[in-house]
Amino acid sequence: MEEEKIIEIKNLSKQFKEVKAVDGLNLSVYRGDVFGFLGPNGAGKSTTIRMMLSLIKPTEGEISLFGKSLTKHRNIVLRNIGAIVEKPDFYGYLTAFKNLEILGKLSYTDVSRKRIMEVLEFVGLEKRYKSKVKTFSHGMKQRLGLAQALLHDPDLIILDEPTTGLDPQGMKEIRELIIYLSREKNKTIFLSSHILSEVEIVASRMIILNKGKKIVEGTVTELLNSQDIQVTVEVENIEKAEQKINESKWKEKFTTSANKKMFFKLLQEEISELNKFLVENEVGVSALVPTRSLEGYFLSITEKEK
Amino acid sequence: MMLTLIQIELFKIFKKWRTYIGFIAISLLVTVIQVGISFEGSRTLNFMTRNLQQEFVFVGNFLNGYLVSQLILNAIFLHIPFLVALVAGDLLAGEATMGTYRMLITRPVSRFNLVTAKFLAGIIYTALLIIWLAIMSLSLGTILFGTGELMSMQSDAIVIFARGDIFWRFLYAYGFAIVAMSVVSSLAFLLSSLVENSIGPIITTMAIIIAFFIISALDVGVFQAVEPYLFTSYIGGWKSFFNKPVDYSTIFKSLMVLGIHIIGFYGLTLYLFKRKDILT
Numbered sequence: 326m327e328e329e330k331i332i333e334i335k336n337l338s339k340q341f342k343e344v345k346a347v348d349g350l351n352l353s354v355y356r357g358d359v360f361g362f363l364g365p366n367g368a369g370k371s372t373t374i375r376m377m378l379s380l381i382k383p384t385e386g387e388i389s390l391f392g393k394s395l396t397k398h399r400n401i402v403l404r405n406i407g408a409i410v411e412k413p414d415f416y417g418y419l420t421a422f423k424n425l426e427i428l429g430k431l432s433y434t435d436v437s438r439k440r441i442m443e444v445l446e447f448v449g450l451e452k453r454y455k456s457k458v459k460t461f462s463h464g465m466k467q468r469l470g471l472a473q474a475l476l477h478d479p480d481l482i483i484l485d486e487p488t489t490g491l492d493p494q495g496m497k498e499i500r501e502l503i504i505y506l507s508r509e510k511n512k513t514i515f516l517s518s519h520i521l522s523e524v525e526i527v528a529s530r531m532i533i534l535n536k537g538k539k540i541v542e543g544t545v546t547e548l549l550n551s552q553d554i555q556v557t558v559e560v561e562n563i564e565k566a567e568q569k570i571n572e573s574k575w576k577e578k579f580t581t582s583a584n585k586k587m588f589f590k591l592l593q594e595e596i597s598e599l600n601k602f603l604v605e606n607e608v609g610v611s612a613l614v615p616t617r618s619l620e621g622y623f624l625s626i627t628e629k630e631k
Numbered sequence: 632m633m634l635t636l637i638q639i640e641l642f643k644i645f646k647k648w649r650t651y652i653g654f655i656a657i658s659l660l661v662t663v664i665q666v667g668i669s670f671e672g673s674r675t676l677n678f679m680t681r682n683l684q685q686e687f688v689f690v691g692n693f694l695n696g697y698l699v700s701q702l703i704l705n706a707i708f709l710h711i712p713f714l715v716a717l718v719a720g721d722l723l724a725g726e727a728t729m730g731t732y733r734m735l736i737t738r739p740v741s742r743f744n745l746v747t748a749k750f751l752a753g754i755i756y757t758a759l760l761i762i763w764l765a766i767m768s769l770s771l772g773t774i775l776f777g778t779g780e781l782m783s784m785q786s787d788a789i790v791i792f793a794r795g796d797i798f799w800r801f802l803y804a805y806g807f808a809i810v811a812m813s814v815v816s817s818l819a820f821l822l823s824s825l826v827e828n829s830i831g832p833i834i835t836t837m838a839i840i841i842a843f844f845i846i847s848a849l850d851v852g853v854f855q856a857v858e859p860y861l862f863t864s865y866i867g868g869w870k871s872f873f874n875k876p877v878d879y880s881t882i883f884k885s886l887m888v889l890g891i892h893i894i895g896f897y898g899l900t901l902y903l904f905k906r907k908d909i910l911t
Contacts, residue, residue: 378737381908403739410737414730418646427639431738433632473734 328355330392331481331513332377337386338537339372346372348537350386354515354530356480359507361524361531361545362517369537370517371411374485377515378408390481404433407479409487413470417459421450421469424458425476432477444472448502463490471502482506483515488523496523503527525549553590555616558599560585561609569606575599591615636740636748637755644718644756653714653760660710661703661767668699669775695779696772697797701873703768707761707808708866712815712840713833714760719753719819720832723904727827727911736909746904750820750897757816758809765805783873790875804869807882811866814889815840817896824900827911862892 332354339347347369354360364370375381377388379399388395390402415424422441429436445451448468453461461469467490474482484503488496504527506512518524524531525545532542541548560566563585570579570587578595580588591599596615603610644650673694723746726732735745781792781800792800815836822832843863846854858864868885871878 375909378733380733380736381910382906400739400741403737406737408737410733412730414734416643416646416729416731418648419643427642428734428738430635430639431735431740433739 330354331356331358331390332360332515333389333392334373334377335387335389337373337376337388338384339369339376339381340384346537347376347383350534350537350539352532352539352542354513356513357507357511358530359503359514359516359528361528362515362534363519363521363524363531364534366519367536368534370534371485372537373534374408374410374483374515374517377483378406378410379403380410400433404477405479406481406483407474407477408483408485409467409470409474410483410485412463412489413466413473415458415466415469415473418457420455420457421445421461421472422454424469425473428473429476434477436476440476444475447475448472449498464492464495467491467495467499471499475506479512481513481515485517486519487516488518488520496520500527550593554593554596555580556589556591556596556599557612557614557616558587558589558603558610559612559614560587560603561611563587566603566608569603569608573602575602585611632740633744633748636744637751640722640748640752641755644722644752647718647721649721650718650756652717653756654763656710656714657760657764658767660706661764661771664703665699665768665771665775668694668702695776695781696769696774697778697781697801699772699776700765700768700801701781701783701804703764703772704804704808704869706764707811707869708844709840711760711764711808711812713837715757715812715815716819716833716836718756719816720823720836721829722749722753722820723823723900724826724829724832725823728829730911732909732911742905743901746824746901750817750900753816753820754813757812761805761809761812764808765801769801781873783875785874790873792873792875800872804872807869807872807886810886810889810893811868814862814866814892814896817893817900821896821900821903824904824907862889865889 330353332352334350334352337347337350338345350369350373362370362373372381376383377390377395379395391405393402395402415421416427419427422445425441425444426436426438429441442451442454445454448471450465450468450472453465458466458469467487471484471487474484487503488499491499500523503514503516507514507527514527516524516528528545530542530544531548533540558566563582566587567582570576575589578589578591578599580590582588589599596613600610600613726735736742778794780794781797783790783792818839819832819836822835823829826832840863843861847858847861847864865885865888868882868889871882871885
């Protein structure tokens with residue numbers, strides 16, 4: 326059975342005077358995906374999200390959500406979407422509860438007092454429901470932002486930089502929340518973030534955007550396997566090791582050294598081969614640590630594009 | 632849904648401190664004017680009727696709540712527009728300043744409904760402000776000065792209305808004032824859709840009104856030619872209700888011009904807002 330497309334973007338572009346913020350973007354997000362939307366600052370991530378939520382109008386292209394055109398069925402599709410766009414802002418002069426009550430009334434769903442308290446409890450703000458939002462810290466506003474996104478129990482949750490300004494504990498909690506919503510509640514999550522390690526942990530599929538264009542798309546595993554791995558080799562005799570390496574084919578893979586550590590960029594299958602080479606040449610290896618992260622991949626890809 | 636949206640907008644308006652500035656200012660304005668007149672009242676009345684006292688003898692309580700309330704209605708030329716703009720100029724720009732546009736527009740409510748609800752809430756606020764002006768003027772005026780006949784000064788005549796012939800005139804005059812001030816509200820609302828800070832629309836609304844009054848007052852050919860097209864030329868139309876006979880054709884024309892301005896400003900706001908990219 327074919328997977329249900331929750332988001333389908335075709336040839337999407339947005340021109341702001343001389344700047345083309347998004348340029349011919351195509352992407353599909355399927356039900357149950359935690360979709361990572363990556364890119365450096367100014368890549369066009371927020372512009373794309375704003376177009377998906379009808380905050381700004383595309384110059385060209387088509388956005389379909391739940392199989393329906395956003396242009397033609399805006400109000401119907403938005404009923405099933407919860408979103409945080411950049412930093413969540415609220416009416417500071419109203420309480421957390423009143424803010425959610427207002428947003429609930431605007432959502433065309435029966436958002437009861439019980440439901441409001443439920444989501445406040447879910448994000449850990451139940452004790453502050455009577456407090457005015459202007460007294461909230463940034464982290465608390467971020468949590469309230471998540472609460473308003475979940476308020477009407479939408480199927481699709483769009484999170485634009487949801488951990489911005491949070492402390493490590495707050496970031497961890499948001500990460501856990503995303504995993505919970507995806508696995509336990511079967512929500513589709515569209516996650517834009519510049520914190521790549523965060524996306525690496527939670528996302529099932531992702532794209533990398535740069536200068537408004539898609540550079541690469543795939544599952545996180547696919548993308549990680551297609552890149553060189555940085556390998557740190559700790560040796561007993563650095564001079565001897567460097568000499569042997571410089572005389573061999575490994576010279577090209579060797580990047581730098583510091584103290585007793587040598588750094589290589591290798592493919593997965595080359596790691597054991599290098600270890601064998603060093604041992605055969607009587608270079609004592611005390612440690613061999615492969616480091617593989619989306620961050621490295623992201624940087625290498627966006628650097629190439631510069 | 633529209634009713635819910637208007638309720639929400641009114642709730643937000645009346646949860647803001649700035650909303651009450653208008654009601655407090657009107658209370659102070661009315662009190663200060665009426666207390667002032669109560670001290671200087673006889674002299675003021677003598678000054679107003681100085682040219683007529685040689686030929687007429689004035690008998691009765693002419694310095695009463697009605698006369699004072701009629702004088703205070705002149706506040707709608709400048710004071711009340713500022714108080715109206717204070718809230719109407721914040722209706723859309725305030726959302727941009729707070730960053731709450733994003734939260735509102737990502738909800739399944741059309742921009743048409745959103746703008747219309749805010750516009751109507753602004754009109755309701757304006758109406759409440761004028762009603763408050765009416766209540767304050769008439770009630771405090773009656774307490775301080777009592778009631779009596781209303782003496783109305785016209786360019787070429789003095790008209791005295793009997794007690795039973797006054798109240799409906801005030802009712803209509805305040806109704807007219809609501810329409811006149813709704814133009815100010817609509818203008819401030821339009822300007823509010825163009826910027827992301829409410830100070831701009833408030834100042835610009837007042838600047839436009841003052842500029843239009845200056846244009847109307849100057850005896851220059853070009854200005855005289857444009858004067859009939861300025862909405863400020865029709866704000867004082869309420870005075871016609873205190874003429875004898877009431878010139879309904881002039882009042883109807885004034886209401887038509889003011890109504891066209893209200894619809895025009897609202898329509899333009901809607902047109903611009905529907906095309907607006909929300910970048911805040």
